[in-house]
Amino acid sequence: MGSATLRYFCYGCFFTSVTWSIILFLYFNFSQENQTSSRNVPVQGVPPLLLPHRLQPRPTRGRRDQSLQEPWKLSPEMGMIFNEQDQEVRDMGYHRHAFNVLISNRLGFHRQLPDTRNDRCKDQVYPRVLPAASIVICFFNEAFSALLRTIHSVLDRTPGHLLHEIVLVDDNSDTDDLKEELDSYLQHNLQGKVKLVRNQKREGLIRGRMIGASHATGEVLVFLDSHCEVNEAWLQPLLAPIKENRHTVVCPVIDIISADTLVYSPSPIVRGGFNWGLHFKWDPVPLSELNSPVGAVAPIRSPTMAGGLFAMDRRYFNDLGQYDGGMDIWGGENLEISFRIWMCGGQLHIIPCSRVGHIFRKRRPYGSPGGQDTMAHNSLRLAHVWMDEYKEQYFALRPELRNRDYGDISQRVAIRRRLQCRSFKWYLDNIYPEMQLSSSHNKPQPPAFINKGLKRPKILQRGRLRNLLADRCLVAQGRPSQKGGAVVVRKCDSGDKEQEWSYDEEQELILAGLLCLDMSEIRSSDPPRLMKCHGSGGSQQWTLGKTNRLYQVSVGQCLAAVDPVSQKGYVTMAICDGSQAQQWQLED
Ligand code: LR7
Ligand code: MN
Numbered sequence: 001m002g003s004a005t006l007r008y009f010c011y012g013c014f015f016t017s018v019t020w021s022i023i024l025f026l027y028f029n030f031s032q033e034n035q036t037s038s039r040n041v042p043v044q045g046v047p048p049l050l051l052p053h054r055l056q057p058r059p060t061r062g063r064r065d066q067s068l069q070e071p072w073k074l075s076p077e078m079g080m081i082f083n084e085q086d087q088e089v090r091d092m093g094y095h096r097h098a099f100n101v102l103i104s105n106r107l108g109f110h111r112q113l114p115d116t117r118n119d120r121c122k123d124q125v126y127p128r129v130l131p132a133a134s135i136v137i138c139f140f141n142e143a144f145s146a147l148l149r150t151i152h153s154v155l156d157r158t159p160g161h162l163l164h165e166i167v168l169v170d171d172n173s174d175t176d177d178l179k180e181e182l183d184s185y186l187q188h189n190l191q192g193k194v195k196l197v198r199n200q201k202r203e204g205l206i207r208g209r210m211i212g213a214s215h216a217t218g219e220v221l222v223f224l225d226s227h228c229e230v231n232e233a234w235l236q237p238l239l240a241p242i243k244e245n246r247h248t249v250v251c252p253v254i255d256i257i258s259a260d261t262l263v264y265s266p267s268p269i270v271r272g273g274f275n276w277g278l279h280f281k282w283d284p285v286p287l288s289e290l291n292s293p294v295g296a297v298a299p300i301r302s303p304t305m306a307g308g309l310f311a312m313d314r315r316y317f318n319d320l321g322q323y324d325g326g327m328d329i330w331g332g333e334n335l336e337i338s339f340r341i342w343m344c345g346g347q348l349h350i351i352p353c354s355r356v357g358h359i360f361r362k363r364r365p366y367g368s369p370g371g372q373d374t375m376a377h378n379s380l381r382l383a384h385v386w387m388d389e390y391k392e393q394y395f396a397l398r399p400e401l402r403n404r405d406y407g408d409i410s411q412r413v414a415i416r417r418r419l420q421c422r423s424f425k426w427y428l429d430n431i432y433p434e435m436q437l438s439s440s441h442n443k444p445q446p447p448a449f450i451n452k453g454l455k456r457p458k459i460l461q462r463g464r465l466r467n468l469l470a471d472r473c474l475v476a477q478g479r480p481s482q483k484g485g486a487v488v489v490r491k492c493d494s495g496d497k498e499q500e501w502s503y504d505e506e507q508e509l510i511l512a513g514l515l516c517l518d519m520s521e522i523r524s525s526d527p528p529r530l531m532k533c534h535g536s537g538g539s540q541q542w543t544l545g546k547t548n549r550l551y552q553v554s555v556g557q558c559l560a561a562v563d564p565v566s567q568k569g570y571v572t573m574a575i576c577d578g579s580q581a582q583q584w585q586l587e588d
Contacts, residue, residue: 164218281556307334332378
């Protein structure tokens with residue numbers, strides 16, 4: 001940690017006078033990352049361009065056109081490409097950052113956001129006196145405009161007396177604009193409350209956050225990714241429960257900023273879980289948790305956190321053992337800290353009234369310096385320290401990791417002992433009872449229906465699965481009998497038996513009576529495929545919600561059509577957002 005240099009900057013004065021207002025209209029759809037053309041595709045049923053606009057955000061100095069009800073909406077021109085330079089910004093942006101940097105730059109450092117909170121949140125009253133927060137933001141090669149919008153969103157939407165400071169940790173980025181240009185911007189535009197720490201070598205986000213925390217002096221630490229935007233009154237609801245009980249760790253609801261359009265949209269209220277591949281996933285909130293009369297605003301107990309966005313008493317962060325400094329670059333620390341919080345006497349809550357947007361990218365645009373699989377290394381460490389005999393569930397999925405070296409964990413084991421933490425069994429029984437043991441890969445194991453007396457699960461529904469956006473049906477890319485084969489959307493044909501899915505009481509989706517729609521629990525970013533039905537839920541378990549979404553239980557995501565106009569008809573798993581691309585109808 002001695003390898004960091006620290007600088008202080010000034011902010012203040014004039015940023016408040018500059019309120020960029022993007023008073024433009026919405027509804028556009030951009031070509032996806034893998035396309036290089038500048039084609040803009042109108043979304044079905046969407047109104048045409050209403051206003052001609054300037055593309056650059058414009059300071060309004062408090063003057064806003066009241067006739068525009070929804071000033072956060074984006075102009076269809078926002079993503080258009082007018083010349084070669086635009087094309088280059090967009091293409092390089094996707095290449096380096098995996099999101100649409102052209103739009104991010106055009107948005108500028110300030111923008112208005114839709115208030116995504118439940119209306120009842122607006123009536124909540126919080127104590128005026130709350131512990132002040134140090135906001136810790138680690139970044140590695142972040143897009144300049146996304147980083148600055150993150151910082152300014154905090155400055156713009158946090159009451160001064162609650163904002164102790166912002167601590168930026170540059171994890172040895174090598175992009176030019178994050179050097180002198182960033183120094184100069186911070187120096188000239190931001191006063192007093194922003195600290196910048198520069199790592200002399202790449203540490204990764206886990207040690208990076210520990211370095212940030214060591215420079216922070218506020219009573220509470222709030223961690224954010226470097227491509228976030230905090231929403232209206234986001235901080236008070238996080239600080240209040242910590243003030244009440246400093247062993248409570250809290251997460252905001254993570255709203256979705258689209259990587260392609262930068263449109264900010266609300267997330268449904270979900271909570272954190274994980275699968276035996278040790279990947280984080282989103283789970284529906286059990287009814288028992290939502291039953292309270294204050295359901296829409298009350299904190300929700302969450303077995304795990306996504307990792308990037310949370311608030312925690314600073315002293316408690318230190319007492320609880322910060323993070324595992326033996327973990328590298330990316331991955332695993334989110335489950336590790338979640339298990340540690342619950343098993344060692346704390347609690348982890350999601351706060352529905354606190355909303356922070358995050359740019360969800362389709363891929364991670366960076367690797368680790370030596371090309372190692374840091375997720376596997378970090379997961380091994382957490383399994384060996386925290387999971388007792390249940391680490392076998394992980395090894396059943398990843399047998400090749402059983403004898404892999406994971407470094408020295410003695411200090412972490414000592415922390416577990418010092419804090420007298422409970423067993424992993426206690427955690428599963430009490431905090432995550434929904435977690436099913438023995439996933440599909442825990443073979444040899446006959447399909448569940450064989451154990452249940454040779455009775456095949458009852459078919460509940462049959463028909464074609466039509467995607468509402470693409471208006472096409474889910475089919476096998478090759479033959480429906482081909483194990484491991486991909487699925488795509490093609491023209492619907494009611495006479496075609498190879499398009500027929502059955503949905504049974506085990507929540508399996510079976511194509512043409514042959515194979516089940518299946519997700520890899522090891523590589524949860526892979527698209528779904530067709531596999532032999534194993535009858536033990538998890539990777540083959542899909543819920544068909546009333547909103548027509550196809551939710552995959554093991555990875556906690558929804559099935560989506562990738563690009564409705566492309567003939568390729570690819571589908572993917574994505575964070576559930578209720579969009580049309582994620583709506584499927586099972587019909588005759
Ligand atoms: O070497 C690195 N050094 C860094 O400083 C690599 C990354 N970073 C920074 C990076 O610039 C970013 O600000 O660390 C932050 C997180 O990295 P991302 O944005 O690449 O991670 P992610 O959003 O893909 O992944 C999620 O899981 C991670 C597991 O290690 C972290 O916990 C991330 O913080 C976490 N992000 C969220 O929880 C946001 C919501 C996503 C969901 C679900
Ligand atoms: Mn992120």
